[in-house]
Amino acid sequence: MIAILVVLVVLALFGAPLYAIIASCALLGFWSAGVDLSVVPIEVYRLADNPVLVAIPLFTFAGYLLGESGAPKRLVRLAQALLGWLRGGIALVGLASSALFTAFTGASGVTIVALGPLLYTALREARYSEKFTLGLVTTSGCLGLLFAPALPLILYAVVAQQLGLDEPVRVQDLFLAGALPGLLMLVLLGAYSIWQDRAHGSASVPFSWSEVRDAVRDASWELPLPFVVLGGIYSGYFAASEAAAATALYVLVVLVGIRREIPLQRLPAVMRESMVMVGTILIILGVALSSTNYMVDAGVPYQLFEAIRRWIDGPLTFLVVLNLFLLALGMVLDIFSAIVLVVPIIVPVAISYGIHPVHLGIVFLANMQIGYIMPPMGMDLCIASRRFQRPVLELARATLPFIALLLVSVLIITYWPDLSLVLLKRSGA
């Protein structure tokens, strides 16, 4: 068994598709346990069981449409009109608009492609150094993952729900729990940007009501979207899947029907591209449902807990080890695969150490978020390198201060559970 696992790991490192690796684990496990292998497709079919999953294709599609449209430009303009007069304002514009855009498009690569060039120009014009600009733009791709309605939050809830925990993990809980930790990251990076600004004296634009008015009018069609979606979700009026449906339809009508920024002939291609992305995530989730089922049946989480209990005696030590493990994981695995693969194993272990599953989710995602920009193979580094024609190494060096600050916030998030849980408790959940 060990030999086969080693072979599978080697195959994965040589680029075999991850879903095939996970599926073969499930097939082998059930086969050795003497279970009929049609259990694997039965588990994949459970993709059709979960109403929350409807949100994934719909939000992804809306995100792809927004990314192709003029919405990023309007968003940056509006943020510039509102924040641009502050000291370090342009950098704050970058942070705020990327966070909002990433939250709504979920898969973070889209943010760099759609917003990156705009922010790059704006920051350079405001006389920020090349290094700081590249660092901020690369980092911008991973900000906002902790804000509703980002897909990783939804996916974590979906996977945790499969485990049949005593304490239910609802999508709304994660949406609430992510808000303050996400803000913490923004505040830290914002403070750093303002501090960076001291050297060259800010080249901020003077505040002008007429520009605010024009920018608001310019973005009037997109402006209601965050309010309706976030308001709907947080007030409990919309379920996540309904919010996704409303977003997809609204974005479709506005961008294709009213603004006509995306020609009708282009629409099938955008639909297809977004669904290819969804397919690569869902097939992994599908086969992971079966491998998880096998591992839980075989008592893997329990054995793991028993094994590590000898070395790790308390929740604090566990969290330290967990942070190190997740950072390393984030360097080799994308966030979606990591969620479906690792969450089913570590959630039961973490609960045994008395850690709240919702807090664990935020810790998990915050760590994985840094993985996006960690050298040598962070996804955002690769995307930014392609988009800006810079070597990955140069971008990696430019993002170092940002990584350091995000690490600080991850530590705070990890060891201060109430930061994640206080809104949850106040909402009476």
Next chain:
Amino acid sequence: MLLALVLGVMIALAAGQILLRNAFDIGWLWSAPLLRVLVLWVGMLGALAATRKDEHIAIDALSRLLPRAGRCVVHAFTRVFAAGVSLLIAYHAARLVLEERAGGSIAFSSVPTWLCESILPFAFGLIGVRYLLTAARSLHDLVAAEPAERA
């Protein structure tokens, strides 16, 4: 095209559901389960489309260190592996669909379960076949490139 169509139906259904619930306080009993089945369908069709462009999520940390010929061999080998796994799942999924059909269970309204499941053998089967073709192309590239390199 099929992908766009399924997605279009999903958006219409999901939005229609909200509208009906709020405006008329009624709902279609079949729309929620149909929507959930469509998630499976759009996911499997998307995965199938991803196979054509070889865009499945993979780690691939080591093969870039290999020389070109080695890369081709490794690429072909990992694709044959993925094809084998996919075809095995497709086989068992097909068995499942046939059994379900004989059993005659209903998923929702009058739609039989086997019909909803039928995407599984279909998609996994085609993914397997497509990966075999990718592997063959990779090996073909290797053989075709070799004389040129020797010359």
